[in-house]
Amino acid sequence: xxxxxxxxxxxxxxxxxxxxxxxxxxxxxxxxxxxxxxxxxxxxxxxxxxxxxxxxxxxxxxxxxxxxxxxxxxxxxxxxxxxxxxxxxxxxxxxxxxxxxxxxxxxxxxxxxxxxxxxxxxxxxxxxxxxxxxxxxxxxxxxxxxxxxxxxxxxxxxxxxxxxxxxxxxxxxxxxxxxxxxxxxxxxxxxxxxxxxxxxxxxxxxxxxxxxxxxxxxxxxxxxxxxxxxxxxxxxxxxxxxxxxxxxxxxxxxxxxxxxxxxxxxxxxxxxxxxxxxxxxxxxxxxxxxxxxxxxxxxxxxxxxxxxxxxxxxxxxxxxxxxxxxxxxxxxxxxxxxxxxxxxxxxxxxxxxxxxxxxxxxxxxxxxxxxxxxxxxxxxxxxxxxxxxxxxxxxxxxxxxxxxxxxxxx
DNA sequence: AATCCACTGGAAAATACGGGCC
DNA sequence: GGCCCGTATTTTCCAGTGGATT
Numbered sequence: 001x002x003x004x005x006x007x008x009x010x011x012x013x014x015x016x017x018x019x020x021x022x023x024x025x026x027x028x029x030x031x032x033x034x035x036x037x038x039x040x041x042x043x044x045x046x047x048x049x050x051x052x053x054x055x056x057x058x059x060x061x062x063x064x065x066x067x068x069x070x071x072x073x074x075x076x077x078x079x080x081x082x083x084x085x086x087x088x089x090x091x092x093x094x095x096x097x098x099x100x101x102x103x104x105x106x107x108x109x110x111x112x113x114x115x116x117x118x119x120x121x122x123x124x125x126x127x128x129x130x131x132x133x134x135x136x137x138x139x140x141x142x143x144x145x146x147x148x149x150x151x152x153x154x155x156x157x158x159x160x161x162x163x164x165x166x167x168x169x170x171x172x173x174x175x176x177x178x179x180x181x182x183x184x185x186x187x188x189x190x191x192x193x194x195x196x197x198x199x200x201x202x203x204x205x206x207x208x209x210x211x212x213x214x215x216x217x218x219x220x221x222x223x224x225x226x227x228x229x230x231x232x233x234x235x236x237x238x239x240x241x242x243x244x245x246x247x248x249x250x251x252x253x254x255x256x257x258x259x260x261x262x263x264x265x266x267x268x269x270x271x272x273x274x275x276x277x278x279x280x281x282x283x284x285x286x287x288x289x290x291x292x293x294x295x296x297x298x299x300x301x302x303x304x305x306x307x308x309x310x311x312x313x314x315x316x317x318x319x320x321x322x323x324x325x326x327x328x329x330x331x332x333x334x335x336x337x338x339x340x341x342x343x344x345x346x347x348x349x350x351x352x353x354x355x356x357x358x359x360x361x362x363x364x365x366x367x368x369x370x371x372x373x374x375x376x377x378x379x380x381x382x383x384x385x386x387x388x389x390x391x392x393x394x395x396x397x398x399x400x401x402x403x404x405x406x407x408x409x410x
Numbered sequence: 411a412a413t414c415c416a417c418t419g420g421a422a423a424a425t426a427c428g429g430g431c432c
Numbered sequence: 433g434g435c436c437c438g439t440a441t442t443t444t445c446c447a448g449t450g451g452a453t454t
């Protein structure tokens with residue numbers, strides 16, 4: 001690291017990829033799940049329903065609110081975006097004034113930010129923080145009304161919004177009574193089937209005027225999707241049918257997740273590219289699966305905040321030094337305290353560590369189980385769900401932590 | 411059956427921070 | 433500069449608990 005590389009070398013370094021890459025991908029973007037294709041195989045029904053529901057927009061009437069259910073990778077977002085795109089074009093043709101805004105509530109997850117983003121979508125800048133939420137709301141209402149249009153908000157992962165602030169939803173469903181010239185409709189998207197039951201009854205009836213269900217794709221359907229995309233995404237004859245077959249099968253196991261299927265085939269293509277092969281078969285897909293798995297773990301761990309990393313390090317040390325394959329909150333906290341002192345970082349309370357442990361579990365890096373040891377109390381048994389070696393490898397990339405790990409070895 | 415450990419996990423309060431407004 | 437209004441993170445407090453041991 002830190003060595004000087006001449007421009008010459010850098011020039012050459014990509015050459016071999018230019019040679020092969022041209023032979024594999026036609027258009028890599030098509031193979032990403034963020035790409036919105038014009039045609040979505042096996043989603044014709046949902047496509048039609050959504051179009052029918054939104055059609056009133058064309059004559060200047062506000063459509064009903066819509067609710068979309070379905071697991072990840074079942075095409076909810078893609079169908080919605082595709083339909084909205086077409087609708088926008090059509091609206092222009094017939095001079096109907098339509099504005100849309102897409103929000104992912106996993107990121108935009110507070111009332112304030114929802115309205116700040118909505119403001120932004122109609123060209124009003126709002127500071128990240130500083131204003132009373134009410135002001136942000138009323139500014140939006142005012143600005144929207146002045147536009148004299150139909151406004152469709154897409155709330156993706158809408159259940160995340162509810163967790164922190166249900167009043168954002170409540171306000172949105174009632175906003176039409178504050179508008180005189182414009183109208184607002186909501187498209188809510190979620191993969192949580194129980195979500196609707198947890199809603200406030202008033203919001204529920206308003207939001208659930210129309211419902212569209214997205215069922216998981218079956219293996220043959222995934223195959224169709226992949227074939228479609230591979231046709232445009234790859235050069236002809238590059239993808240062997242066996243690759244598509246197995247990618248579809250893998251993804252079908254994961255609740256019919258088309259996103260996963262696409263990732264698999266794209267990464268398989270990259271594997272072939274790197275190996276200088278010009279054909280993608282089931283072998284590359286198998287490798288791709290491992291790569292994806294490892295990458296997500298590594299990615300998750302490296303982007304962890306330092307405190308959480310230290311907690312993970314403590315678990316790692318606890319398990320690799322001790323012969324047992326699990327540890328408990330109390331033991332872990334003692335070791336954590338030592339390490340945090342040594343690294344001169346804030347020492348958090350056990351309560352907080354308990355939360356961090358839960359976060360790690362949610363990320364799938366560790367397994368937790370609340371067990372009662374009778375007289376000796378009740379605690380959480382913690383074990384790793386990723387191979388020790390992989391954890392060590394990734395943790396060592398953090399210089400602060402690698403010192404700890406190395407020292408313990410001596 | 412009663413006890414009691416070593417926590418869990420909810421709730422609220424404290425703290426830090428960023429930024430508008432006057 | 434002081435105040436207000438937000439978000440985010442952490443601490444403080446504490447009621448609750450599964451089940452081996454007494």
